[in-house]
Amino acid sequence: MKDNASNSSLRQAKTAPVWQADAQQILPVLTKELVKLQYRQVSHLRIGVYAGDYQGLSRAMHSQFGPVLLKWQLSNHHCQQSAQAVSSGVFYEYGVITALSALTPYQRVAPPLLAHYELRLHIAAPLSALIVVVMPYYKNGSLSQYLKRPLPARRKHQLIMQAAQVITQLHRAGWLHNDIKPSNILLDDLSPPHFLSSQADDSSPKTDLLLTDFALATRVEASTIGHLAGTPAYLAPERWQGHGASVQSDIYAFGIMLYEILVGVRPLQIDKQSREPLKAWAVQHCQQPIPRLPPAYRHYQPIIDQALARRNKERYSNFRECLRDLKIAY
Structure with missing residues (x-):
């Protein structure tokens, strides 16, 4: 996308x-x-x-x-x-x-x-x-398009949970996505429409979100050292330092998206007129402090802190742990 x-x-x-x-x-x-x-x-x-x-x-x-x-x-x-x-x-x-x-x-x-x-x-x-x-063809488009409309806190939490669930399923199948972002998540309007229902059950394994654009996907066990690819706004610090993709780099991208769903903007930004945009993005991801959420969403802050930890060993070890905390947070 x-x-x-x-x-x-x-x-x-x-x-x-x-x-x-x-x-x-x-x-x-x-x-x-x-x-x-x-x-x-x-x-x-x-x-x-x-x-x-x-x-x-x-x-x-x-x-x-x-x-x-x-x-x-x-x-x-x-x-x-x-x-x-x-x-x-x-x-x-x-x-x-x-x-x-x-x-x-x-x-x-x-x-x-x-x-x-x-x-x-x-x-x-x-x-x-x-x-x-x-x-x-999904007429409802991507999550990126959907986030442009005003959304209540409950709907935002549903989106977060369902995005986490679909990425969890991908990892369980043995794949990393390596380009997680709202524009690469589709709203599945071809399934039973419980996503649009206020009675949606967040614990259901059935998801109304689907991942798309697998051109950068790799097997979990595969090494991509030295291969920098993805979307700069969502790339984990270690990727800028020459390390390979991992479960933790997908978790980091999800953390950026989590903040974006809640607040409406990405937590890290660069000057669009920058002459060295990649260097500017690297500085943002590797040197800026972990972003703080507004008071209305502070109950998600511990999840943001762990998902966006600068060192990948300090992040969640898998998405199941992240899902566990998300269920408790709301």
């Missing part, structure tokens, strides 16, 4: 006009291929270049699936191997979502995979590999 410039994910992206010109060639051919696959009302929401591959997000209607979101990746240098074997972008994310689809409905953490296609197309280059991953 895309945020403002100060909060953009740390991914290699080209913005030169050259690929914008290429897009004028790519999108009509892509639309034609999607129409062949029975998709209608195709609209392209986003296109960019990451690590030399074109990646995009499109929306369409399908006679069987209804409104859908299509994530796609077009590559010129993966044509000789299976798309499932490629460890980047949508190719990689498809593998993660496939693994997560094995979870039971009550453990579901990601949008269901409706379909996927691996095609070979002639666009500009002699032959390009295209992978398309199809998921439901």
